[in-house]
Amino acid sequence: MAEQTNTNLLIDIAQDFYINQLTIADISTKYQVSRYMISKYLDEALAQNIVSISIRSPFARNQELERQLAAVNPGHHFYVLANAEQSNNDADRFYSFAAQTVQNLINPLKIIGLSWGDTVYNVIEHFKPTVKEQLIFTQFMGENGKYNSLAGSMRMVQKAANKYNSHYSTLNAPLYIINDQVRQLLSLEPAIQPTLTTAHQMDLILTTLGTIESLESIPSWQESLVALFPNLNRKEVAGFLYGRPFNHAGQFLINPIADKTFGLAIDSILQVPIRVAVVNNKFKSHAVAAALRGNFLTDLVLDEPTATKILAIHN
Numbered sequence: 297m298a299e300q301t302n303t304n305l306l307i308d309i310a311q312d313f314y315i316n317q318l319t320i321a322d323i324s325t326k327y328q329v330s331r332y333m334i335s336k337y338l339d340e341a342l343a344q345n346i347v348s349i350s351i352r353s354p355f356a357r358n359q360e361l362e363r364q365l366a367a368v369n370p371g372h373h374f375y376v377l378a379n380a381e382q383s384n385n386d387a388d389r390f391y392s393f394a395a396q397t398v399q400n401l402i403n404p405l406k407i408i409g410l411s412w413g414d415t416v417y418n419v420i421e422h423f424k425p426t427v428k429e430q431l432i433f434t435q436f437m438g439e440n441g442k443y444n445s446l447a448g449s450m451r452m453v454q455k456a457a458n459k460y461n462s463h464y465s466t467l468n469a470p471l472y473i474i475n476d477q478v479r480q481l482l483s484l485e486p487a488i489q490p491t492l493t494t495a496h497q498m499d500l501i502l503t504t505l506g507t508i509e510s511l512e513s514i515p516s517w518q519e520s521l522v523a524l525f526p527n528l529n530r531k532e533v534a535g536f537l538y539g540r541p542f543n544h545a546g547q548f549l550i551n552p553i554a555d556k557t558f559g560l561a562i563d564s565i566l567q568v569p570i571r572v573a574v575v576n577n578k579f580k581s582h583a584v585a586a587a588l589r590g591n592f593l594t595d596l597v598l599d600e601p602t603a604t605k606i607l608a609i610h611n
Contacts, residue, residue, distance in 0.1 A: 303346070309334060310341040355393040356380075361603045365596075368610045369588045373595040376603040386599075387418075387576070394574045394597045395422035398502055401570060401595065402431070409436040409495060410456060411503035411538070412449040413510075415574050419502070420452065423459040431462035436495035437539050437559035438471040441514040465491040470516075471539055472556045474523050479558055495560050500570040505583045506536035524556050525549070535583030537573075537592055538565050544582065546590025570594050581605035 309327065312318045313334075324331045341347045358378040365374045377393045380386070398419060402408055410416060410433055433453040440449045450466045457464035468487055473479035482488055508530060512518040521528070525541060534544045539557045541549045548562060555561065565571075571592065575584055576599040584606050587593050598606070 303344075306337055306341045306344065306346050309337045310347045313338060314347060355389075355396065358600055358603065361600065361607065364607055365603060365610075368607070371591070372588060372593065374603070375595070375597045377597075377599050379600045388422075390576045390599050391418045391422045394419045394576075395424070397597050398572060398574070399423060399426075401500060401572060405499035405570075406430065407432045407434060407494060407498045407500075408456070409434055409498040409501040409568065410449075410452045411437070411501070412440045412452055413504050413506065415504040415576070416452055416502060417455070419574055420456045420459065423456065425459050425461075427461045429462055431457075431460050432465060432494060433457045433460075433462065434465040434491060434494045434498065435467040435559070436498060436501070436565065437557060438467050438469040438473075440471050440539075441516055465494045467491050467559060469558050471558060472517065472520070472524050473558045474520065474556055479556070482558070492560070496564060498568045500572060501565070501568050502572050502574070503537065504574050505580050505587060507580075507583070508533050508536065508541065511536060526554070534586035535580065537587055538562065542586060542590060542592070544586045544589075546586050546588070546592070548590070566592065572597065575599075575602055578602045578605045581609060585609040 305327075309323055312323050312326070313320070318326070320331050320334050323329075323334050327334070329337075338347075342349070356378045358376040361376045362374040365376070366372060375393075375397045377390055380389065408431065410420075433456040435449055435453055437449065449471070450468075453464040453466060469482055473482065483492055512521065517524065528541060528549060532543045532549060533541045535542060539559070540555070540562065543549055550562075552562065572595040573584070573587070573593045574597045578601045581602055584596065584598075584602070588596075588606075
């Protein structure tokens with residue numbers, strides 16, 4: 297009889313803690329038992345299989361795909377969100393997964409560089425608000441020209457900093473400056489130079505991959521495409537990254553000496569220890585595969601269809 301009474305007590309306490317979500321202090325008061333004993337009873341309920349705990353993460357990863365991708369792309373890290381059996385909003389689920397993954401990478405770091413675009417915007421939108429006052433989000437390239445878009449370069453660092461209650465540093469300059477002398481002198485201006493100095497110390501870059509069509513969607517760049525990228529053959533372009541076009545062999549299609557991009561040089565960008573791209577569009581798979589060939593990235597956050605397509609390209 298005493299054993300049955302003890303079992304009933306364990307059940308009642310477990311229900312109050314796990315189902316009714318009472319605190320241990322509340323349960324202690326309710327049953328007139330010390331908090332130490334309540335903790336022991338909860339442990340006993342687990343040991344006697346009165347309580348069974350299972351965790352169902354909405355962000356299950358396809359570790360087999362990650363392993364296969366890492367095998368053919370040594371030195372890279374992959375985070376692949378597994379397909380859900382049922383999901384009413386795959387995009388929202390993916391961006392939540394990407395945000396969690398990126399925030400885990402950011403956690404021990406100090407200076408984070410951000411590019412632009414809807415994908416980066418949506419990842420930041422899904423960041424879990426936290427306080428890390430010493431963190432700095434910075435631009436490392438000029439403004440992309442989408443001044444009427446929430447996904448513009450400058451707004452990106454401001455939005456991320458708000459999520460962390462931290463600092464941000466902006467570049468009040470356009471992404472491309474055709475005049476070489478103007479571009480060189482502008483980098484020395486007091487309003488510009490501190491951000492470039494900060495960017496040179498970045499621990500991580502968060503970006504996505506673009507296309508030549510995304511560049512041409514901005515009138516000022518479309519009108520100046522020939523001046524920005526002389527002799528560019530559209531058919532050779534696999535994608536855009538860090539403001540520069542690259543080909544399917546993983547080579548940037550620019551002459552470093554004639555690079556019109558304002559901000560950090562490619563060599564400096566590729567020295568940043570962690571360079572994360574978030575991609576959930578299988579039509580960008582060839583661009584991702586090319587970026588991997590060029591070692592432009594270190595980490596990729598992918599959905600399963602995109603990861604599968606990238607692996608098929610390698611095979």
